[in-house]
Amino acid sequence: MSGKLSANEKPQDVPCPDRRRFLKSALGAGLAVGATTAVGAAEPPPAGTARVRVGLIGTDGHTGVILGTIPRLPGVELTAFAKSLPEDDVSSLKRSKAFSEKTRVYDHFEQLLEKEELDVVAVCLPYYRNAEASIAAARRGLHVVSEKPVATTLADLAALKEAVGRAKVRLTSLMNMRCFPPYRAARKAVQDGLIGEPILLTSQKSYRFGTARPWFYKDLKTYGGTIPWAGIHSIDYMRWTSGRKYLRVSAWHGNNDHPEYPGFQDHAGVLFKLDNGGTALTNLDYLRPETAPTHGDDRLRIAGSEGLLEVLGADNRVTLITATDGPRELELPEPVDFFADFLAEIAGEKEHLISQEDAFRLTEVCLRARDAAETGKWVDL
Amino acid sequence: MSGKLSANEKPQDVPCPDRRRFLKSALGAGLAVGATTAVGAAEPPPAGTARVRVGLIGTDGHTGVILGTIPRLPGVELTAFAKSLPEDDVSSLKRSKAFSEKTRVYDHFEQLLEKEELDVVAVCLPYYRNAEASIAAARRGLHVVSEKPVATTLADLAALKEAVGRAKVRLTSLMNMRCFPPYRAARKAVQDGLIGEPILLTSQKSYRFGTARPWFYKDLKTYGGTIPWAGIHSIDYMRWTSGRKYLRVSAWHGNNDHPEYPGFQDHAGVLFKLDNGGTALTNLDYLRPETAPTHGDDRLRIAGSEGLLEVLGADNRVTLITATDGPRELELPEPVDFFADFLAEIAGEKEHLISQEDAFRLTEVCLRARDAAETGKWVDL
Incomplete structure (x- = not known):
């Protein structure tokens, strides 16, 4: 339109x-x-x-x-x-x-x-x-x-x-995904100061491609690209759990294994510079074998100045290591509907847990990240 | 010099x-x-x-x-x-x-x-x-x-x-690290065609900073930077296990938590375009809490056209999922001295398992990746 x-x-x-x-x-x-x-x-x-x-x-x-x-x-x-x-x-x-x-x-x-x-x-x-x-x-x-x-x-x-x-x-x-207990627990841990200042954020979204994906995934123009479509979740939850902002982005994406969906990107990598000088990366793929035990394998890791936390979405788990205490698992809150x-x-x-501003801003960040991948250049956010 | x-x-x-x-x-x-x-x-x-x-x-x-x-x-x-x-x-x-x-x-x-x-x-x-x-x-x-x-x-x-x-x-x-059994097993699995064509490579090196790091880590000029110093391992083992080559690189790095080592980078992220159009990312940090159960937490993941393998270095394990078989653990070979x-x-x-050409080439790739982080621009390799 x-x-x-x-x-x-x-x-x-x-x-x-x-x-x-x-x-x-x-x-x-x-x-x-x-x-x-x-x-x-x-x-x-x-x-x-x-x-x-x-x-x-x-x-x-x-x-x-x-x-x-x-x-x-x-x-x-x-x-x-x-x-x-x-x-x-x-x-x-x-x-x-x-x-x-x-x-x-x-x-x-x-x-x-x-x-x-x-x-x-x-x-x-x-x-x-x-x-x-x-x-x-x-x-x-x-x-x-x-x-x-x-x-x-x-x-x-x-x-x-x-x-x-x-x-x-x-x-x-x-x-x-902001509603999911592990990400809510991660956000609370950061807000409670358990890992100090978030410095290095990494995340993953890996999914099965499936056997009956609709027609509009065949063209970047109709599905929007894997970064805005799937990456928006991890790009959002890295930012939302850490409280950091994105300043610049570079990215790469491609389609190596889905010739029948020529405009689809079956993988992508996105690299951000954060507002505190930190770094964030997300890797995305639709290469997960159909034999895998779960449809998806979402992950989040935040390395901070005082600790480290890690979400394994497929296991519904968050582990935390702090400067003073070895690994422990975080208790999870109730999910939000x-x-x-x-x-x-x-x-x-x-207040709804997704502000209107964030709904727009994350879309913009992801569209610019997609453009960064298409042009092979860093893009200011 | x-x-x-x-x-x-x-x-x-x-x-x-x-x-x-x-x-x-x-x-x-x-x-x-x-x-x-x-x-x-x-x-x-x-x-x-x-x-x-x-x-x-x-x-x-x-x-x-x-x-x-x-x-x-x-x-x-x-x-x-x-x-x-x-x-x-x-x-x-x-x-x-x-x-x-x-x-x-x-x-x-x-x-x-x-x-x-x-x-x-x-x-x-x-x-x-x-x-x-x-x-x-x-x-x-x-x-x-x-x-x-x-x-x-x-x-x-x-x-x-x-x-x-x-x-x-x-x-x-x-x-x-090419000598370590999990990476050797990963390379063999790729060479044996178990995961098809490697498409998305991701890796991690995360370490404790320690309490008595020598003086030369205080200046990028004397320690060389975290990407060439530590990242060279993961940048090497992504390439060596997958058999892919790097074409372009973008990167970001910084020091958020080590003011007493002002020229040190306590974290970095590196993004590569591969020779087959695929993508590789590595994340590096010296933010691992001293309370962590191991000094390091090295990882490698290769998503291919026919399967997925993952090395958890701290556990000395490689897991494999193929298009036809669910997760299994790979047997590890003997380590190489x-x-x-x-x-x-x-x-x-x-033949020694590191060619002279690779010793030079990986150094060059890492120095250019460091420059990519310093300049905030993509660099051709």
Whole structure:
């Protein structure tokens, strides 16, 4: 959609000024404990309580994160759903408990936005189309959960920021690894000063490519590139757990083993200079053998001035060595329910763990890192 | 010593044309099994067998690799030793079994080279002085084992290559991690085709800084930088195990926690583009807490088109996952005795596992990687 919108174009709709208050009332009962998976099975909302009307746009990405939460939150309903493409087979998706007989299904997201009264949309289209749908939703005053990256070009990102800012809606990105207990434990350990100043950050995302990856992974333009698509998680969690910022980036990526997906990058390496003079690296690959015991092998390591911590995602473990104590395993907190946490902020109950600024900033960092790999040059961030 | 030598300067001495034959005779008996630690305790050389006369120059670096081997090889003797500095306390070094009452000790390596008849020298000076001593030894026709990096500037490296080439002696570098069983097993697995084409290489060297690091680590000019000094191991073993070559490099390094060693880099990250379009990264740090269970935490991971292997150096383990089989541990070969392996090549018995070309090339790659970190630019290799 790059270039389709001018930055000065006016939104087609203005957000309802009462929406935040409305959502607060709707979510009050259900979200009091909404930030954890301890949320119980859904009960009908108390009499007189308004509903939260969710629209799901698209068949791709982490639809399960949204659909898994809805049935557990009283008062939250999947009002409508739009396919990525009219020919999408959505029979398995519709077996989710979030779907009810009342959930209306559309072939095109534009129809959904035109015809439905909604509060929140989740956008899970092929990645290059997400910004377009998020902008359209924002212009109708809807809060947006976008699959990451929230845009696949810097021009789309600028248009999205403009539309969201103008509509004064809240956008978050599905950087949901912040919800995972090991990364939360790592962040807390850093905040508690257990490793001193973070200096060297390293991370890994390694995954199976799988046997039925959709068409849009065949072209960098339609899937966005492995750095913005997969790397955004590790690039985010290195930054979020350490509290450091990225100043410059260099990167390399390539496709050595997937000729049938010619525009796909099956591996990448990214190197950052940090704001304190430290260094961060992430390595990404879709080369994990199908025989491996887990789908993914995510890792994080932070070497600090006073200690060292390491997350082994596949084992759901964090180990810590400090200047005074040998290795020990950190206790893990409860996981956070990503979508419930977002709805809780909208209801005015708490801050969602992904700020809108971070949703945009991490997208920008990753798009520039991808450009650094494409150009073979360092890029300022 | 940069700039002290012109490239056209003639060597002060020419190598003895019979030296190789001489060494072959001397080493024949002792080195028949010299490439492994299975070498038995030293026995007196058979009557009439010539000796191999070793000179050790310097008190720093991995002197133990040389001193540990000498007593186990019949006919190989530590003829002479020169301190790094006249005031060096060498009492503990002299407790090595390699020292005998006959071993002569000098305050300066120049005296040692002037006065002794030797066959081989091992050079373990503060790193910036190694090229100078190696050049002087080469000019006297001596084979050289140099601590790595073999030079700390590109100018020194060029002068060293010229001197060694002209004298037709053999130089090796103490990149002795090639001798370690896990890396040898990894290399064999790649050569046997178990992981297909290596695509993404990652590695780590993480060490304790320690409490009594010598003065020359305080200045990049005297220790050479963490990338050439420590990174050369992982940069070498990524390349050696995978069989890939480096085409371009970007890097970053810094000192965040060692103000008392202002020119030291306590961490670094290096990113390479490979000759097959693949990617390699290494992360280096001297931030490992003193409480850690091991001094170092070396790692290697190679993701290939048909499998994945991973070395955990601290555990002395290699795990392999292939396209057809889930994780298994590789059997490890016997370790190689680095110095015995070098002497065996000189005796004409086998090829030493570090070619002279690699000793030079890896130094060059690391010096250029250090420059990439200093300039913040990609560098062609």
